[in-house]
Amino acid sequence: MGKYVTDCLCANSCYYGRGEKRRDADALLKFKDGLSNNVDALGSWNNSTSPCSGNYANWIGVLCTDGDIWGLQLENMGLTGDIDVDALLLLPHLRTLSFTNNKFDGDFPDFYKLGALKSLFLSNNQFSGSIPDNAFAGMASLKKLYLSHNAFQGNVPTSLAQLPKLIELRLEGNQFTGLLPNFQQKDLRDVNVSYNQLEGPIPPALINVSPTSFSGNKDLCGKPLDSVCKSSELNPNPPNSSSNVPSPSSVPTLEDAPNKKTSTLKIAMIVIVCGVALAAIIVLLIIYCRSRNQTSQLGRPESSSYKHSTSLAAAASLHTAGLVKPTELSCRSSKKGVAAAELGKLSFVRDDRERFDLQDLLRASAEVLGSGNFGSSYKAVLLDGQAVVVKRFKLMNNVGREEFHEHMRRLGRLRHPNLLPLVAYYYRKEEKLLVFDFVHNGSLASHLHGNHSVEQPGLDWPARLKIVKGVARGLVHLQSELPSLIVAHGHLKSSNVLLNEVFEPLLMDYTLAPLVNQEHAQQILVAYKSPEYAQHGRTTKKTDVWSLGILILEILTGKFPANYLAQGTGNLASWVDSIVKDQETARVFDEEMGSYAKNGTAEEEEMLRLFKIGVACCQEDVEKRLDLKEAVEKIEELKESHSDIVVDDHV
Numbered sequence: 001m002g003k004y005v006t007d008c009l010c011a012n013s014c015y016y017g018r019g020e021k022r023r024d025a026d027a028l029l030k031f032k033d034g035l036s037n038n039v040d041a042l043g044s045w046n047n048s049t050s051p052c053s054g055n056y057a058n059w060i061g062v063l064c065t066d067g068d069i070w071g072l073q074l075e076n077m078g079l080t081g082d083i084d085v086d087a088l089l090l091l092p093h094l095r096t097l098s099f100t101n102n103k104f105d106g107d108f109p110d111f112y113k114l115g116a117l118k119s120l121f122l123s124n125n126q127f128s129g130s131i132p133d134n135a136f137a138g139m140a141s142l143k144k145l146y147l148s149h150n151a152f153q154g155n156v157p158t159s160l161a162q163l164p165k166l167i168e169l170r171l172e173g174n175q176f177t178g179l180l181p182n183f184q185q186k187d188l189r190d191v192n193v194s195y196n197q198l199e200g201p202i203p204p205a206l207i208n209v210s211p212t213s214f215s216g217n218k219d220l221c222g223k224p225l226d227s228v229c230k231s232s233e234l235n236p237n238p239p240n241s242s243s244n245v246p247s248p249s250s251v252p253t254l255e256d257a258p259n260k261k262t263s264t265l266k267i268a269m270i271v272i273v274c275g276v277a278l279a280a281i282i283v284l285l286i287i288y289c290r291s292r293n294q295t296s297q298l299g300r301p302e303s304s305s306y307k308h309s310t311s312l313a314a315a316a317s318l319h320t321a322g323l324v325k326p327t328e329l330s331c332r333s334s335k336k337g338v339a340a341a342e343l344g345k346l347s348f349v350r351d352d353r354e355r356f357d358l359q360d361l362l363r364a365s366a367e368v369l370g371s372g373n374f375g376s377s378y379k380a381v382l383l384d385g386q387a388v389v390v391k392r393f394k395l396m397n398n399v400g401r402e403e404f405h406e407h408m409r410r411l412g413r414l415r416h417p418n419l420l421p422l423v424a425y426y427y428r429k430e431e432k433l434l435v436f437d438f439v440h441n442g443s444l445a446s447h448l449h450g451n452h453s454v455e456q457p458g459l460d461w462p463a464r465l466k467i468v469k470g471v472a473r474g475l476v477h478l479q480s481e482l483p484s485l486i487v488a489h490g491h492l493k494s495s496n497v498l499l500n501e502v503f504e505p506l507l508m509d510y511t512l513a514p515l516v517n518q519e520h521a522q523q524i525l526v527a528y529k530s531p532e533y534a535q536h537g538r539t540t541k542k543t544d545v546w547s548l549g550i551l552i553l554e555i556l557t558g559k560f561p562a563n564y565l566a567q568g569t570g571n572l573a574s575w576v577d578s579i580v581k582d583q584e585t586a587r588v589f590d591e592e593m594g595s596y597a598k599n600g601t602a603e604e605e606e607m608l609r610l611f612k613i614g615v616a617c618c619q620e621d622v623e624k625r626l627d628l629k630e631a632v633e634k635i636e637e638l639k640e641s642h643s644d645i646v647v648d649d650h651v
């Protein structure tokens with residue numbers, strides 16, 4: 001419990017007694033006053049509660065730590081009006097601000113006043129006009145700045161080049177003009193200025209950035225692009241300042257540039273050669289697509305040795321009649337005139353993986369694993385024997401390309417023994433494909449509720465405890481790596497826990513909420529079945545703890561929360577109540593655990609302790625519910641038995 005709650009022991013009535021907390025609430029209410037259409041979205045911002053109780057936020061979109069407000073995450077709310085920076089100035093602990101995906105417009109607000117800010121996310125709004133050159137002067141702590149997909153004009157402010165800690169800078173999809181400032185920050189690694197109207201040399205510090213981060217501009221030149229800067233571009237004389245000019249020392253020099261006549265000739269040659277090559281590729285693709293379509297129309301199986309297996313393309317079409325088949329992904333794109341090089345291209349998020357492309361997947365023998373709420377999952381075995389799972393997601397069409405790429409990159413950076421790593425993805429407006437490694441032991445759900453045999457015996461107590469510990473560790477990692485998300489997993493349930501060959505659990509389908517269409521998310525994602533969402537229409541940092549509690553009770557009792565998976569149904573509280581009542585009157589532990597679950601054994605005592613933790617995680621009242629840290633600490637203390645046998649958890 002956070003210090004504020006422990007100090008007060010009464011969350012609501014005391015906070016007016018504490019000047020600091022009162023000041024925070026007043027500051028936010030003042031901020032809210034500046035907004036125009038905030039009535040519904042910020043309904044929880046009112047005087048009946050304090051914004052924070054410990055680490056828990058009573059007000060939507062407020063990020064709390066120990067009772068202090070360290071961030072605001074007001075995303076996808078349709079907000080307009082004024083961003084009252086002076087009101088935010090009254091929040092001394094504020095470090096992060098996100099207004100992504102709203103409708104704010106007008107000039108860039110005076111964020112320079114918030115000198116301690118570490119991250120600022122304003123993407124996908126309607127801000128416009130020039131940003132003053134010194135707009136970021138004094139923001140020495142700023143690490144992440146996202147201004148993409150607005151309508152900013154004028155020069156990229158030179159004060160950005162003076163931010164010592166800047167590591168992520170996203171300016172794509174605006175109308176910035178002129179030269180890039182001479183960025184020199186060595187840690188500036190995630191930069192994107194594509195689709196502006198920038199020109200001139202790319203600063204030397206950015207030569208290792210991907211060339212696509214500069215595409216769609218008027219006339220940028222120099223590395224990492226292929227276009228060599230002309231001498232006039234290397235020594236431009238911009239009206240604004242010399243600090244805008246990258247040092248010419250490491251960009252190509254005059255000697256590198258051929259004379260004008262030769263270079264014009266060369267450019268003409270290159271254009272012709274590229275044109276011919278492009279035409280040839282398009283013709284080949286059309287032939288290829290036609291031949292594949294004919295094959296699939298004939299329904300010829302690619303492999304007769306698999307009872308349920310066929311090519312992924314055929315599997316997809318068999319299973320999703322009426323939907324776009326993966327085979328068509330590349331063909332349709334070509335009709336729309338997308339560059340040939342982009343066709344069938346999977347984006348890989350990890351460097352340690354061997355690359356394959358969509359065509360390899362389509363050629364692979366494939367098997368339908370199942371059909372979930374979002375679409376179907378296929379197991380595909382590539383020619384080199386590598387088994388992967390391709391998941392099709394259809395309910396993510398409100399998310400923009402850049403936002404999707406950004407989210408995938410974030411997921412790609414996650415590394416933990418209890419998280420199923422994302423391998424690659426494919427973006428298309430109507431449908432997304434996510435590729436993961438195939439996990440051999442299947443899902444926890446199938447082990448708990450499927451038929452048991454000699455090959456698949458029931459899970460014993462040590463195995464179940466190991467699974468609970470692994471799941472808890474995976475959740476902690478997600479929460480600590482993605483602190484800006486209110487719900488880090490959001491879809492925790494037994495079919496989304498896979499078991500590897502040593503029964504180590506791997507969480508999957510995590511962090512989908514920012515991508516899934518809002519209306520579908522509320523129908524499908526487990527987080528939206530929590531009591532806090534049912535009662536107050538909001539999720540919290542403890543929502544994943546609720547799902548963990550349900551999972552613990554399911555693992556201990558072997559009882560399947562039937563309503564849990566059904567689309568559109570909510571409240572699981574009655575399921576929890578029935579389990580608790582059963583426990584009071586009889587032994588509820590799954591008999592599949594055999595002698596371990598017998599009355600009075602040391603193991604049964606440990607099971608009881610875990611049961612209590614599960615119930616404490618399922619408290620409907622969020623205030624009374626354990627937070628993740630507390631839950632994990634208690635889970636880690638559990639042993640296979642009271643006789644101190646430590647679980648061999650392979651982590």
Ligand SMILES: Nc1ncnc2c1ncn2[C@@H]1O[C@H](COP(=O)(O)OP(=O)(O)OP(=O)(O)O)[C@@H](O)[C@H]1O
Binds near residue numbers: 375377
């Ligand atoms: N990487 C994987 N390795 C092995 N089995 C997998 C893998 N990914 C998914 N599965 C299995 O494929 C089946 C379908 O999974 P899918 O995620 O499509 O649906 P779900 O988990 O049942 O529901 P939801 O769409 O709500 O998550 C499930 O039984 C799941 O356990």
